[in-house]
Amino acid sequence: MSSPSLAAETSRRRTFAVIAHPDAGKSTLTEALALHAHVIAEAGAVHGKAGRKSTVSDWMEMEKDRGISIASSALQFEYAPEGHEGEPYMINLVDTPGHADFSEDTYRVLSAVDAAVMLIDGAKGLEPQTLKLFRVCKARGLPIITVVNKWDRPGRTPLELVDEIVNEIQLQPTPLFWPVGEAGDFRGLARINDDGEAEEYIHFIRTAGGSTIAPEENYSPDQAEEREGDAWSTAAEEVELLTIDGALHDQELFEQCITSPMIFASAMLNFGVHQILDTLVALAPAPAGRPSDPNVLEAAGGASAAVQEFRETDDDFSGIIFKVQAGMDKNHRDHLAFMRVVSGEFDRGMQVTHAQSGRSFSTKYALTVFGRTRSTVEAAYPGDIVGLVNAGSLAPGDTIFAGKKVQYPPMPQFAPEHFRTLRAKSLGKYKQFRKALEQLDSEGVVQILRNDLRGDAAPVMAAVGPMQFEVMQARMEVEYNVETVTEPIPYSVARRTDAESAPELGRQRGVEIFTRTDGELIALFGDKWKLAFVEKEHPEFTLEPLVAD
Secondary structure (H helix, E strand, O other), rough: OOOHHHHHHOOOEEEEEEEEEEEEEEHHHHHHHHHHHHOOOOOOOOOOOOOOOOOOOOOHHHHHOOOOOOOEEEEEEEEEOOOOOOOEEEEEEHHHHHHHHEEHHHHHOOOOOOOEEEEEEEEEEOOOOHHHHHHHHHHHOOOOEEEEEEOOOOOOOHHHHHHHHHHHHEEEEEEEEEEOOOOOOOOOOEOOOOOEEEEEEEEEEHHHHHHHOOOOEEEEEHHHHHHHHHHHHHHHHHHHHHHHOOOOOOOOHHOOOEEEEEEEEOOOOOOOOHHHHHHHHOOOOOOOEEOOHHHHHHHHHHOOEEEEEEEOOOOOEEEEEEEEEEOOOOOOOOOOOOEEEEEEOOOOOOOEOOOOOOOEEEOOOEEEEEEEEEEEOOOEEOOOOEEEEEOOOOOOOOOOOOOOOOOOOOOOOOOOOOOEEEEEEEHHHHHHHHHHHHHHHHHHHOOEOOOOOOOOOOEEEEOOHHHHHHHHHHHHHHOOOOEEEEEOOOOEEEEEEEEOOOHHHHHOOEEEEEEEEEEEEEEEEEOHHHHHHHHHHHHOOOEOOOOOO
């Protein structure tokens, strides 16, 4: 059973991700949250005035140049709300890639968190990438806190945004902090109590460039009306309308992803940021246990076999790898595996078992990571994110454990829609090219496809979005000193096939068969019409979609 310290450490942890459409202000919010937790003294901004810093969570050169997040990063810090007694909360915040081309990486991140913040641009409302990621959260049962960002800029009305969320994704917002002042004239927030009444006005005072915490002034409803006039009256009336409509927080419905606490903010000005943190620590669930992969249980003969059916947080240690990243330290050719602790206490140096191979694995080099800044971690608890150094044998979706075996469900790969060959510019760099290809393939930067016709010198890259190719080439050049050339190939649709179908399928015009690194046979088709023709003419072929479960 768990020790009092393990139970206490688990209960004070909150692990969440921020999901959003590109340019909704996700990385800026990440920095603002760290600022309000007093982890950093001054926030940078991705798009700011000349000379301003980029956010510390965006460390790749491409991220700084383009102002978007490409690689997921994990930030850990403590936070204690005002008046909180006892140990502060431990926040594990995973900042996800901000571009649709990296949806697969975001999907992996969402398998490692207990809740999500859905960040919405106050002028644009729900956007395609937000909708896609919301559906992933819904399928995974992740509770969602909705944050409407950029309220300091002209935008839509708050009630319009509430209606859009209800109508588009059938998620009922339950506002906890309602804006005083229309979009573009953000004066403060009305705090809504359990009875649905605007009980307090929080007025924000701007700071230079929004780089430090915005001071707050608190007023009663009467004082707020005297100070703000119609702006407060309008906010109070809107809150009353929402209350009549039943938009009140219910913890059980929130945890079932039926309702969503709602907050309005400006991450750039640091307005409403600590209210987001307060809501997260108060409402987001603490870490919970996980079931084993049912396929592994079945293969082992059921729950009575050596595989544990369910791992509670107070069981022996176990963790799941959700991200592998190299090149984060320019001084070393490191290979960092990001692990979510699922159960038990992790102690640096402990010997664990890699579930997929059955081999022993040493955890001598374990780190917490804040952007590119690292510190050695001696112990970690359920919900924590730990970086394991030089973990070359680990891949996204792998399980490591101590004690009785457990193996968590794998992370499915997304269906690629873009394909290009890749080769080294110089034949003299072929050895480095092979090494870089193996490394970046294991990280899941792209999927690598090979066949005898094309050979190992010109494999095919398969990706969800074309920007993945740019990342592949940039990292090969920066981290391995290998310049590469890519060429398009005439395919746009991929299907999984089998050894029985592959020989005849490969003889069809406009079809090419490849082997993926994991051993799967992949058939590429010129377009969806070619696929439909082959399926009609040869119903005996095995052709399965490559989609996330």
